[in-house]
Amino acid sequence: MPIGIFDSGIGGLTVFKEIAASFPKVDLYYLGDTARVPYGNKSKTTIIRYSVECASYLYHNYNVDAIVIACNTASSYALDTLREILPIPVIGVVQPGAESAVKVSKNKKIGVIGTSATIKSNSYFETLKSLDKDLEIYQKACPLFVPLVEEGWIDNEVAKLTVKEYLDDLVKTGIDTLILGCTHYPLLKNTIKGLYPHLNIVDSSVAIVEHLKNIKLNIEETGKRKIFITDESHAFDKLKNMLVGDIKTEKIELSDLCS
Ligand code: DGN
Numbered sequence: 001m002p003i004g005i006f007d008s009g010i011g012g013l014t015v016f017k018e019i020a021a022s023f024p025k026v027d028l029y030y031l032g033d034t035a036r037v038p039y040g041n042k043s044k045t046t047i048i049r050y051s052v053e054c055a056s057y058l059y060h061n062y063n064v065d066a067i068v069i070a071c072n073t074a075s076s077y078a079l080d081t082l083r084e085i086l087p088i089p090v091i092g093v094v095q096p097g098a099e100s101a102v103k104v105s106k107n108k109k110i111g112v113i114g115t116s117a118t119i120k121s122n123s124y125f126e127t128l129k130s131l132d133k134d135l136e137i138y139q140k141a142c143p144l145f146v147p148l149v150e151e152g153w154i155d156n157e158v159a160k161l162t163v164k165e166y167l168d169d170l171v172k173t174g175i176d177t178l179i180l181g182c183t184h185y186p187l188l189k190n191t192i193k194g195l196y197p198h199l200n201i202v203d204s205s206v207a208i209v210e211h212l213k214n215i216k217l218n219i220e221e222t223g224k225r226k227i228f229i230t231d232e233s234h235a236f237d238k239l240k241n242m243l244v245g246d247i248k249t250e251k252i253e254l255s256d257l258c259s
Helices: 013-022 044-062 072-085 094-104 116-121 123-131 145-150 157-172 185-195 204-212 234-244 254-258
Strands: 003-007 028-032 066-069 109-114 136-141 177-181 200-203 225-229 249-251
Touching (some): 044 066, 044 116, 044 254, 145 234, 157 185, 177 185, 225 234
Parallel strands (some): 109 177, 225 249
């Protein structure tokens, strides 16, 4: 059972890494849409169109048996459409992240951070409320976190100051749990944890693995890993090597996606 995973670029590699570690024999095909990153400031229509193109590419070319949307922005806007058009399970990161947060929060005060589009969609707010209507939820868009991660500035002074600028007020609300609602953000986890050690940090890339375990997997696969990108990217190569090591990256044309 091959699994297809896609993201607007680098961020989803945090999800790829967790899935690869938990399912060493399952074939994994990753598509990072580096030519069109970021998705986080695009319109809903555009995010849905790009997501349909990425998922369809993996489904039609690699016969994947499940799709993981390793991007909160795409999960927030395109999950329903992908479930309508594809005859295979499609798993987004929002539901698993929300479920984990509800499990670990003791005081029922949960913070959510993500791209502007994810926060604007209210996807976490609605999913969390559907799990427990008594939760207090505080949301904050942190658009500068994505370029910081892409630059590899994940634990220097600039990273620390930017984290404090975005999160100090959010943490003052008394939240005991923080959902990293963007797949880039796990790379800032140590910096966030260092500044706010009392917080439970929910990383949906870890939560999604639990979801996948509920799908019947054919473990006779070979453990093949393939990574595709739609444009060459120095940042992608650097982070790929750091997160998942020496897996070869193949560039595909955007016209291959759109056909
Ligand atoms: N990694 C993407 C997410 O989880 O929303 C955001 C990256 C982007 O497109 N800005």
